[in-house]
Amino acid sequence: MRDGLPAPTVALAPSQPTPALSQPAPAVPSTPLPEAPASINVHLELAGRQVQLTLRDSDEGRLLARLEAVLQRFPLVVKPTDETPQCPKHGVVMKLNHGKDGSTWHSHKTADGWCKGK
Numbered sequence: 247m248r249d250g251l252p253a254p255t256v257a258l259a260p261s262q263p264t265p266a267l268s269q270p271a272p273a274v275p276s277t278p279l280p281e282a283p284a285s286i287n288v289h290l291e292l293a294g295r296q297v298q299l300t301l302r303d304s305d306e307g308r309l310l311a312r313l314e315a316v317l318q319r320f321p322l323v324v325k326p327t328d329e330t331p332q333c334p335k336h337g338v339v340m341k342l343n344h345g346k347d348g349s350t351w352h353s354h355k356t357a358d359g360w361c362k363g364k
Contacts, residue, residue, distance in 0.1 A: 284309045290320045333363040 282302035286309060289298050299316065303309035331340045331352045340352035340363060353362045 286313055288313065288316065290316075291323050292320065331363075333361060335363060336361060 283304050284306040285300060285302040287298055287300050289296060301309055301312055303312065332338065333340050333354055338354050340354045343351050343353055351362060353360045
């Protein structure tokens with residue numbers, strides 16, 4: 247008992263096996279797969295995670311077309327390398343402003359007016 251109240255009780259349900267973990271691992275091919283004549287690796291940001299995607303093909307032209315489609319689907323996310331503040335709402339660089347009274351603030355223009363990132 248704490249502060250005149252009974253201690254809380256916690257009931258735990260029996261754990262269920264995770265479907266992905268309860269299935270057997272896929273069979274490994276007995277013969278190794280041949281090396282692709284054309285392959286390329288690209289680093290992408292996917293759902294906030296840095297991932298590496300490998301594309302393989304038997305034709306270099308077809309591989310480059312596939313790469314172009316991937317790059318269009320996942321455009322480059324440019325992050326500033328300096329300390330330039332970015333708007334947390336819109337992800338754009340904010341401009342430093344100076345008031346007549348000596349105050350300073352960062353803002354950027356939007357279609358609706360000025361945003362201070364709040």
